[in-house]
Amino acid sequence: MTVHIVLGAPLKAQDLDLDYQEGDLVLGVDGGSLLVKQAGYPLDLALGDFDSLTQQELKEVDAYANQRYVKPDQDHTDFELALDLARDYSRDDLIYVYNFQGGRVDHFISISYVVYLDQYEDLIPRLYLLDPANTVSFCQPGTYQIKKEPDKDYLSFIAMTPVSGLSLSGVKYPLEDEDYAVPRALISNEFAGGEDMVLSFRKGLVMVVQSKG
């Protein structure tokens, strides 16, 4: 099972392509709730302050969603609240986040920065940000075998913190035990022919991005 979190911008309903299986949980955040309805997926929970919707649209969402949850405070973003609810639902399932980047760069930054917060550290291995051009995941120290997505061309490794002992194999530009003292974006690498690559590091936090060329 998977938790699907659908954010508000910029996709249109016809472009929203959830990897949905019977029994999954779907959370719509603000305008994302309306998108879920328009795209015809079940909507287990609509959450946010819904200030991007008209009164009529909000009524539609209310009639469609199993539940509506209004954000209780200003100290958490809608996305943080969605993560809290995803964790309440399950301690193990993958969490797919769709529609995470729109025209506003601050939104994308805000969403990816949740991995710096202690209270979401447990979610890091389960969290995926998905849009038509990018798949973003986050790694804590360890060794990972990463599988090529057939429709993606490039592979980027973003040291989001200082990182120690970064090794990459099975890629066009391999690395062996490299240290980075400041955050650093190693972008536009590629799978070296095979379907898998291996990433390992000893300290820090690494974002992995597979993207379309």
Next chain:
Amino acid sequence: MTVHIVLGAPLKAQDLDLDYQEGDLVLGVDGGSLLVKQAGYPLDLALGDFDSLTQQELKEVDAYANQRYVKPDQDHTDFELALDLARDYSRDDLIYVYNFQGGRVDHFISISYVVYLDQYEDLIPRLYLLDPANTVSFCQPGTYQIKKEPDKDYLSFIAMTPVSGLSLSGVKYPLEDEDYAVPRALISNEFAGGEDMVLSFRKGLVMVVQSKG
């Protein structure tokens, strides 16, 4: 005078709106060079490996640009090379970077992460990333008076590192001497009626984003 760096994606030439004055320097990076030509601005220097251009397009750029500079190594990104050349040109002028975010999130991350590098620390006060929806600037410790851009609605403060003593005034959600132990995105603030706001902090690195709603 200003240095204008035009990157390759995703704008079309008709949407490229440089704040250009006679005597400014224009650097086109890869596909950005062709855009500069198509938009009718002077092109002082075209740089990159130009692998996104056809042979015919590359010929066009060559005929149009005053100079072409091919990236000498894999250790620097095209954007880093453009910054090096901008610094060679001038130690003081503002550096405006256009067309910095496309479909690939790794590109935007790579571009904004240059501010973590020692070799570009001197450029931080001069660097602006501009697109139709966002104006991004970067602040080192100090006090800044920030002016509202008439076409922007939201104001975000991104602590890109641990930050000490962050104060915000003249905004809807003010802060007084706050500390952040990890990177943190404080987004969707707004100017509180007036045209100016004041940001100050004692330690760290803060990205400021003005964006359209």
